[in-house]
Amino acid sequence: MKSFRLLALTLALLASCFAVPAAARPAHAAGQRLVGIWQDDKDPENIIQFFPDHRVRIYVSRQDGQARQLHWIDGRWQLARGRDLTMTLHMPSNGGMSRVRKFTLRFRKRGLVVKSHGKVMGTQHRISETALKKHLW
DSSP states (O other): OHHHHHHHHHHHHHHHHHSOOGGGSOSSHHHHHHOEEEEESSOTTOEEEEOTTSEEEEEOOHHHHHHHTOSEEEEEEEEETTTEEEEEEEEGGGTTEEEEEEEEEEEETTEEEEEETTEEEEEEEEEOHHHHHHHOO
16 A cells, blocks of 8 residues: 555656646636637738747738838737637837737637627638748748
8 A cells, every 4th residue: 555655656746747837838728729820811921829828929021020120029918718818019119018909719610710899800720830930031
């Protein structure tokens, strides 16, 4: 019996060593579904990446980026009730000020519907890291 307890304790300690820290995991299943790279269905230049540690990166198109002298906008994301997304974006072109944006999300089989104030802002689909690299400049 002692050897069984010792084995269980050892396995628990090993598991805790390899577990992803709680701060780096999305809080719930919707957050896990959101993590990844998304591209707008109508405008393929619009790409956004959600990281497991709640960072977000919006990739700026070449045309907009050259005018603003930036390649992307970084920020943080939070998801409440599995659908209410809040993003705090750090705007370097705006004197380093932060801007808060709120959206409502609806996950569907092949993508994501994004709404703001009840109006559909667009639909998104997942893309791979390889596809993202084609859009970086």
